[in-house]
Amino acid sequence: GAVVSQHPSWVICKSGTSVKIECRSLDFQATTMFWYRQFPKQSLMLMATSNEGSKATYEQGVEKDKFLINHASLTLSTLTVTSAHPEDSSFYICSAGRGKNEQFFGPGTRLTVL
Amino acid sequence: SQKIEQNSEALNIQEGKTATLTCNYTNYSPAYLQWYRQDPGRGPVFLLLIRENEKEKRKERLKVTFDTTLKQSLFHITASQPADSATYLCALEITGGFKTIFGAGTRLFVKA
Numbered sequence: 760g761a762v763v764s765q766h767p768s769w770v771i772c773k774s775g776t777s778v779k780i781e782c783r784s785l786d787f788q789a790t791t792m793f794w795y796r797q798f799p800k801q802s803l804m805l806m807a808t809s810n811e812g813s814k815a816t817y818e819q820g821v822e823k824d825k826f827l828i829n830h831a832s833l834t835l836s837t838l839t840v841t842s843a844h845p846e847d848s849s850f851y852i853c854s855a856g857r858g859k860n861e862q863f864f865g866p867g868t869r870l871t872v873l
Numbered sequence: 874s875q876k877i878e879q880n881s882e883a884l885n886i887q888e889g890k891t892a893t894l895t896c897n898y899t900n901y902s903p904a905y906l907q908w909y910r911q912d913p914g915r916g917p918v919f920l921l922l923i924r925e926n927e928k929e930k931r932k933e934r935l936k937v938t939f940d941t942t943l944k945q946s947l948f949h950i951t952a953s954q955p956a957d958s959a960t961y962l963c964a965l966e967i968t969g970g971f972k973t974i975f976g977a978g979t980r981l982f983v984k985a
Contacts, residue, residue, distance in 0.1 A: 763916075765916075802877075802962070854916075861919075862919070865916050867916045
């Protein structure tokens with residue numbers, strides 16, 4: 760149990776386009792989902808925390824208008840990178856919270872912006 | 874400011890030996906500390922959680938210690954195997970919140 764999926768697993772897009780990444784908890788309901796970004800050989804950096812049915816809470820320095828998060832249901836959260844640029848190329852990872860302190864991570868999405 | 878430090882240099886050990894990885898933190902009051910394994914191009918996989926009132930936790934070949942006075946956790950893999958080669962991440966949960974802060978990880982290479 761406690762499986763989290765992400766789609767797509769990788770995406771290549773042109774500069775200026777928008778990309779949507781889906782995060783699903785497959786076998787449990789997640790009231791809270793998290794979005795992280797990881798650059799090569801660096802730590803996972805928390806971008807935002809989203810709760811079902813409410814607006815996401817963004818970390819300092821993360822542009823909420825550029826990284827749109829929608830947490831439409833207890834099993835689905837989406838991250839849309841709007842007007843993507845090469846510097847947005849990164850590994851995006853979501854996680855879903857279950858219970859008080861359990862957090863399960865998705866496999867990640869590799870975004871490459873040309 | 875809050876900071877988590879893991880040894881950025883890769884750790885190379887021989888198969889069968891015990892690998893020991895270190896996680897130090899400053900300016901945190903963690904409710905608990907977690908260790909994750911991350912393989913290249915994959916998301917982290919949870920390994921162990923240790924609470925602030927626990928000194929040691931074991932799971933199969935894994936052992937974690939947590940010293941809140943030293944603000945340090947040690948992660949041990951006994952009888953290491955080449956399949957244990959991965960990056961190991963230390964993560965802290967901030968007391969009272971659900972926010973997890975990750976260290977940069979230590980890359981472990983186990984040679985056959």
